Amino acid sequence: MGFRSSVVATWFLLVVLCFLSSAVVADPVPPCEFPAIYNFGDSNSDTGGISAAFVPISAPYGEAFFHRPAGRDSDGRLIIDFIAERLRLPYLSAYLNSIGTNYRHGANFATGGSTIRRQNETIFEYGISPFALDMQIVQFDQFKARTIDLYSQVKSTPDAEKLPRAEDFSKALYTFDLGQNDLSVGFRKMSFDQLRAAMPDIVNQLASAVQHLYEQGGRAFWIHNTGPIGCLPVNLFYVSNPAPGYLDEHGCVKAQNEMAIEFNSKLKDRVVKLRAELPEAAITYVDVYSAKYGLISNAKNLGLADPLKVCCGYHVNFDHIWCGNKGKVNNTEVYGASCKDPSVFISWDGVHYSQAANQWVADHTQNGSLTDPPIPVTQACRRK
Template sequence: MVTTQILLSLLTVTLMSSSIFLLLPTTHLDLSNANSLKNCGFDRIYQFGDSISDTGNFIRESEAGAASSFAKLPYGQTFFNKATGRCSNGRLMIDYFAMAADLPFLNPYLNTNGDFRHGANFAVAGSTALSVEVLVNKSIPTMSTNSSLSVQIDWMSTHFNSIFHKRDYVEKLKNSLFMVGEIGGNDYNYALIEGGKTTEEAKSIVPEVVRAIMDVVRRVIHYGAVRVVVPGNFPVGCFPIYLTVFQTNDSAAYDEHYCLKQFNELVMYYNDHLQQAIEELKHEYPNAVIVYGDYYNAFQWLLRFAPHLGFDPSSFLKPCCGTGGDYNFSLTKCCGDPEVEVCPNPNQRISWDGVHLTQEAYKILAEWLIHDILPELQCFDKRKETEKKYHLFVIFAVVIHAEGKAVVIETIWERRNFYMPIGFTGGLPRSPDLLAGHLTESPLEAGT
């Protein structure tokens, strides 16, 4: 029998005429593996954004931040065993990005004792893409912070002026990764939840939000940025805060995941405009690599395969830390309040507090995103690009059968992901039921 060895990033699969047997790993993906961001040789990461990425600026910015729930347990309990200002029970996606790049966690810019040799985090929980003044003029109330995206980019300018000579900017920043967002989500949150705007009214600010983000991308490129990731927004119609505030008896308002369609459609509208602006900016700066971070589809993928990823099927849309109502969420009793309990197994929940996600969810999303953007960052080890091997990331699968030349999944058990083969122009779909026909033949020589 002719046996073909297909080497995977984590697993070795033996392909025989009738079946493929997967060696089942017992641990999750190691983000420091060779197919990760280490290939890019980043020596610094700079992050802009809101609570999705804030590693401690909000709790240092003001007395209100220092007194907020984010400054105390149970925030941070799972990994840090203390509150760090991260709006989760542990690490965020930016922490996993840093790990994948073999860099330390980013210090918040407002940490006066922080080590900024490997980058800085300018993100602030509650921040917006548009300035507070612009939003107020549109009758959109703001909360928590005045540190909008324009403030964060000014922080960056001050920071660079304090550690670099201007003549050295290009040289110092050429191996840096800039993450401009996620930002803009709060502009819509405040408009819809606090301001009572309709989704159509919220759509009216999309061009301005996108323009504000693109202006910051231009500024970082002018400073010397070569690689910039600009994430879109999550499908907020799947988040407990939206499901609670806008709960309705109209079944037609919900999709197959029981998410509110109109809010996800708003996000898709925004994300489409953001991607279009990114494409236009690529023509404006042909020497820069500007990549869209697809938070929307990453989350939809996670939600679709949540049972196989270890999440509790009965609690996909309920936070671990919350209380009340159909979605275990209340605007008046939030995570961190004395009477609000924390679930016993946060790693089995997607939502942490109804607004933000758990460490486990962020970890899986970071894995998805890193594999998704890595080819577009154009920093592969060129030797690896020419290797005729499929590099796949597969977790907890069982037996797969090969019928002819197509690989067909018979059964899926526990966790599994499928990612694009390195060095090939097309990507494998992340949905396992669509895999058949994509691995049409092994690129390795028979018997190797």
């Protein structure tokens, strides 16, 4: 082979190697093919459960996206809705919503006011749901057994398209978003030391739910930690002239956020142990706290309204008319209306986040940048 032929051959080899190299880079691990999502949670991920069980959530809830009340405590979509979008699945129907539901791609067992640990009070006292996590797991067991039985009866009819297939339960993504209400109940009923002592039991009960679903065939778990509860505007509604150190530099209740951080630390430690206990499970811990606190602390730089201001409702001094309700202030009827532009608000109603905030948090967690292991939700079936 002459010099010219050798150069040509070498050049050709380099081109081929470059092509193969770029082909490898351009061909990442394919996404998981989740056929369904099964969600367990509170109002942060409730897509209609509490509305089906009790009084439906009214307007102006849902106005920004659904253009009507849609069973969600927000002006639009929740983080769980953005998870469904990312996985190219339909929005989840609430398990308790019996009218016009389609469960082929999963079900949502979350209800507003739910806790991990069962509480001994009614929803009419402080808004705590009777459907704690243990009841949501019981509902899942019943759902799975009944739908498998029904599917076998109607599999050759159009009705089968509304039911999950038996094999899909092991391929589904199981999501959790609870803990905030356990802390809020603790702040109301316990000292910080008592709440701190209760935390191991609370996280163990969540771990037990994951273990149960694993025994039922579940393998992929996406577990949110709890958000900065001290930054919810409701926690400041009745506070005037707070003592030095009561609030942090962003106006959040410092001690409450510290308890949330402690809870999250224990939850993460328990998730690490779960990975050893459930050898075939892929369990992702999602740091929603950091995403939400990051949004709140950078609100001004992002061009957003004061994060402690509420979009929907009338909250002036110590007069509070909740979102969508009517009440009297100085003998004048006042309606808790929505603000003109919810998209610049972080808090929708003082307790729940706006759709814009939910989307921001979803974008900053579902890509894997705030998860352990660092994996996007589209890869959550892969054990790291």
